Amino acid sequence: MAARTGKEYLERLSASRPTVHIQGETVTGGIQDHPAFRNVVQTYAELYDLQHSAEHKDTLTYTSPTSGEPVGTSFLTPRTSDDLVKRRKAYKVWADHSNGMLGRTGDYMNSSLMALASAADWFAQANPAFGENIRRYYEKVREEDLLCTHTLIPPQVNRSVAGTQQAGGKLAARIVKEDDNGVVIRGARMLATIAPFADEMLVFPSTVLRGTPEDKPYSYAFAIPNDTPGLRYVAREPLDYDRPRHDHPLASRFEESDCVVVFDDVHVPYERCFALGDAELCNGFYSQTSSVVHMTHQVVTRTTAKTEYILGLVSLLTEAIGIEQFQHVQEDIAEIIATLEMLRAFLRAAEADAQVNE
Template sequence: MGARTGQQFLDRLRQNPPNLYVDGARVEDPTTHPATRNVAHSLAGLYDLQHDPRYRDLLTFEEGGERHATAFLVPRTKDDLRKIGAAHRVRADYSLGTLGRAPDYMNANVMAAGMASAYFDQGEGQERHFGEHMRRYFEYVRANDLCLTHALTNPQVNRSKQASELPDPYIALGIVEETAAGVIVRGARMLATLPIADEILIFPSTVIKENGDRSRYAVGFGLPTDTPGLSFQCREPFDLGRDTEDHPLSSRFDEQDAFVIFDDVLIPWERVFLMYDMTLANQAYAKTDAVLHMAYQVVNQKISKTGAFLGVAQGIVDTVGSGQFQHVQGKVSEIIITLEIMKALEVAAVDGAQLNAYGVMTPARGPLDAARNYYPAIYPRLNEIIQLLGASGIIMMPSRADREGPLGHFIEKHLQATNATAEERLKLFRLAWDLTLSSFGARQNLYEKHFFGDPIRMSSALYEVYDKQPYVQRIRQFLDQPKPVVAD
């Protein structure tokens, strides 16, 4: 099949609906259910973009007589990486960067893991050819241009205990038993953004801490989201079916988040990638380099999102005529600096890219680690700047119905702007609201703090892996330098 159209995406979703639960009831058809239909159609738009003559060559590539989505391209050169990055940005632009888990994020994961399939042939279960399962899974996902969700963390029951010490050993997802057909798993995982996906990938989670080397919690597999026994409990929807002009983001891009329940789910052997081996599970993201290809999608997506913040901020400044004030210029400049830092980190990641052990051109870790630690820290400030610049304008926003109602002529007069009609001004301010302050915007704020992991542990991980010794050495050498001889 190769690169899908939007219609093909919607058809598959309708025919194989994930077991989603929203507001106490099962979602029979995510393409028509009020909580998911708009984002489903927005995702369809992303798939259609692949066939738009303006973007087709960037968003797809040809191999074996078929066109595939660029996120599946195995980069062999830095130019390949640049194409992948440009495609990530175009796709992110579609939602102003607010679709955090657009399909290319997980597709990059599957590409890297599939190419590093030999990694999964180590350790327990070698005779089951887990590496081949991983490679075939990549080929299957690419051939059908599938959309994946994923869930890495255990339920937040008691972080001071190991999963096996909780009141029930299957609060967290774990292996129950092996059968001739496959492996039975039970428990739950947090937190699958974009549950309206074709498949869920339970890639070995990061940092399992158990006594001994073998753990029932060390498991990796991929499954269709409509597998029996698998359910997704969604959070409260932010898309309330309201006017797109009034709610430009939440009415289109509420990607949903769910916790995932595995009620004795059978994973067929050909879908199992890893079992029991804690070390392999803990290192899977790093040693397959999947984390770097995903982080590369992220840095490109954040460039797109920061550009959207800049556009909104300057739009507000132009609208209210505040551009001559120095502090306003300073605030917009802060967004510019963030944008330029992220762009520079993207360039540095490609510049420092190297072929990895599996022949994949892999972006450099240092700049990507910097990006994924820096952005969660700066993001709240981007929000704050929009709110400081927009002030009461971001709350006094009559709706389209108000504009067309009995007070419409007053709205037109009093809410006009320096360079815009009331209608134009209100559209912009409503976007600012949805980006930073609505329930959709608040969730974006939370998402940016946590989507790549706990920021505290991410910075500790950076501290652990970063080679600081050359810098310490340099200081030692400097301190040991003899005083220069000064001629009398």
């Protein structure tokens, strides 16, 4: 497969059967038709269609090194500053489509996966299989153009104790069993944005593990399909009230649901595991792989698009009601302009000063 179209994204979503609890209702299919999700799902489909538009396809895709097909630019492993610029331009096309209001479009996790796969040797120091697993999984997501959500912290119930001690250690998701084919996970995690309409979930480790024997069951990183048996999502109250777009121009298109993730003895095959039982490896998951750097490259690009939108909106408002001449209003607008130019400067410096690391 290559970069997906919106139609292909919707077809795969239609065939998926995730378990989602929302406002007292349990949804086990047809996510794309549910009132809480159908509008944002359509917006995500539009993003995939942009990959095939005459105007944007050269920016949003590049040639896969394995299949020779066009795949998403956010999967491109950067070797030069020009590669970083190409990645940023792709981020910006998608961000502009939502005025920067969509925080977890596919390019966010794609960027993380790209960096993790580039650091496959780092994962392999714990087990050679883990390095191969992350590299192979990255290629799967790239070639199938999958949409990933992720979860990375235990539930915030009692902040005076570590996540591993919540409810006597029985609240946070943990490894409760290991067999010849993988591990079994039980407990809860948060906070999976876009989970109801994603294809896969990446379960990333908490990076504040203390390395004690008690932390071992909570030290893991893996990926599973969204409709894996035993996996459930508890979605917060939606902000899309199923009202006309004229009255709710943002929420009616860009409401990305956030979910608590519940694992009811979910079996995870070894080939989908990237770290197991190694707290030190988990603590360095982001910093040692440069994953957070490339995720933030996307975040700052999106925030730039959002700030441009806010500046345009504020400018129109002040002009419409004739208050742009007041000094305190000019000061407020100047603050937005300064913020925007700082974001642009950060991006330019990050790309221009970038160097290849190990």
